[in-house]
Amino acid sequence: MLQDLFMALSSINDYLSIFITWAFVVPFLYNFASTINCRNKHVMYISLVMMLSYTFSLFMFKASFILTGSIYLDLVIADLLTIFTLVRLSYNYKHANATAYYYLILGLTFNAILHMAMHYDYVVLVSYDYWWLWGVYGVGQFSSDLLMAIVLIINKDILGLVKIKKFLFSSQLLQKTTQNK
Template identity: 45%
Template sequence: MLLSFIMMLSYTSSMFIDPTTETPHLKMFMFDIVTIVLLVIWGYFIKGKIIPVAFYYLIVGLSFNALMFLGMHYDVSMQDNTDYWWFWALYAIGQVVSDCVMAVVLIINKDVLKILWLVKRFKGRFILGV
């Protein structure tokens, strides 16, 4: 429940960003980084308890979103690019899919993309050298 509250605060507060400002993507990047930091702090304080699956999906999803925002900031604000190219499609589709997956996982708390399963499966292989 607290994870949902943190995400609600982040997304609600980011609605007050004026998209006509000079660097909207950079501001959204900073919002995602602050949210990741808050989630990590939350994870630190629940030591000894089971960390929900949603926590990991939020960290991965917000990291992906932050990288997309940073890429768009570089492309649009720093390079002054106004021509459509494949990264813009990745940004547009990736943001929506990432946000939807995070919302679904917050609701059902299941490893829907089997990310944690894959990490556990390959972690043993690389650490043990098998």
């Protein structure tokens, strides 16, 4: 069943790429319009970074402009550059990080891991037969991209990731303070 889904997704890959790119254009336009009179434009800036990243990736691969000889390795590089840009932008920004920022970092990291796994499987191991990783890649990447686009619009912690982050960091701080006493 997962094999059929992956094959269906790969047959409409061009359309999905365009859809996902538009899925990042819409949050940018929404956030641009909704933050015109606001001081905190963090979500608008990170939406801009995501829109530019995905638009550049779409044009890069439509023009067959591949840097490393492997499309998956190029996607890893693009994801890491986007993560670096988001972290740098948020580090220099005076307001607190938006909820969407954490979802973008996690989603791009997840995508980079999937791209690296596909690069290893396809280029290093030279595997051309379908197996479960290909299905996880097809469904996982699309779901991650769609979730990131949705969170950019609503800017809500829909999976509880920020709550988990706060809990983990607060428990580490408590452990450090009790150990110092």
